[in-house]
Amino acid sequence: DxxxxxxxxxxxxxxxxxxxxxxxxxxxxxxxxxxxxDPGQGLRLIYYxxxxxxxxxxxxxxxxxxxxxxxxxxxxxxxxxxxxxTAFYLCASSWGGGNTEAFFGQGTRLTVV
Amino acid sequence: DQQVKQNSPSLSVQEGRISILNCDYTxxxxxxxxxxxxxxxxxxxxxxxxxxxxxxxxxxxFTVFLNKSAKHLSLxxxxxxxxxxxxxxxxxxxxxxxxxxxxxxxxxTLLTVNP
Numbered sequence: 001d002x003x004x005x006x007x008x009x010x011x012x013x014x015x016x017x018x019x020x021x022x023x024x025x026x027x028x029x030x031x032x033x034x035x036x037x038d039p040g041q042g043l044r045l046i047y048y049x050x051x052x053x054x055x056x057x058x059x060x061x062x063x064x065x066x067x068x069x070x071x072x073x074x075x076x077x078x079x080x081x082x083x084x085x086t087a088f089y090l091c092a093s094s095w096g097g098g099n100t101e102a103f104f105g106q107g108t109r110l111t112v113v
Numbered sequence: 114d115q116q117v118k119q120n121s122p123s124l125s126v127q128e129g130r131i132s133i134l135n136c137d138y139t140x141x142x143x144x145x146x147x148x149x150x151x152x153x154x155x156x157x158x159x160x161x162x163x164x165x166x167x168x169x170x171x172x173x174x175f176t177v178f179l180n181k182s183a184k185h186l187s188l189x190x191x192x193x194x195x196x197x198x199x200x201x202x203x204x205x206x207x208x209x210x211x212x213x214x215x216x217x218x219x220x221x222t223l224l225t226v227n228p
Contacts (some may be wrong), residue, residue, distance in 0.1 A: 004156075014206040029162050031214060042117070042202060042218035043157070050214055058215065097214045099164070099206060105158030 136203030
């Protein structure tokens with residue numbers, strides 16, 4: 001059953017703590033992405049990776065970090081430097097770039113209290 | 114500065130009628146456009162796309178029209194069904210411009226199809 005899996009679905013953290021969101025795909029896609037969605041807003045690109053061991057900053061990378069040590073995995077760490085971390089986080093993967101369909105995970109809702 | 118704009122936050126139509134969702138863009142480097150559908154608390158799912166070399170692409174009940182001169186695209190759903198009720202996002206990328214990994218999304222339009 002191919003797909004992209006994000007875990008957990010809901011996550012609560014105290015302010016000042018780093019937290020890592022998991023994203024795994026078994027679609028054999030080269031490219032992976034992290035987006036953030038806030039209420040009434042579109043999806044904004046945090047980081048993307050075109051290939052293993054390579055990643056690029058998106059439009060709102062400040063306060064976030066990623067790694068791409070395996071093709072299947074692209075974890076996102078929300079650091080204490082992120083000023084407004086409470087949001088809905090979406091991971092996606094695709095064969096190639098923006099002219100190919102991106103498959104999204106179910107999302108992780110992070111709440112920082 | 115929003116490069117992809119969906120100026121209608123919501124749209125309500127009757128079942129069986131046509132739904133028309135609009136999207137405008139400002140970046141002339143965008144050459145590939147996609148529509149995604151999203152249900153609450155779920156990830157978006159791909160619906161249909163169009164390259165700038167075309168002005169129309171059709172897939173079943175869904176048709177996307179592109180007017181490059183006006184920097185405008187629209188998604189037509191005919192006939193609309195209650196299951197189409199969701200948020201629809203327009204997205205764009207610049208494939209020839211080398212930013213093909215960066216999809217820029219609009220804010221979305223909530224479509225409600227009433228039985």
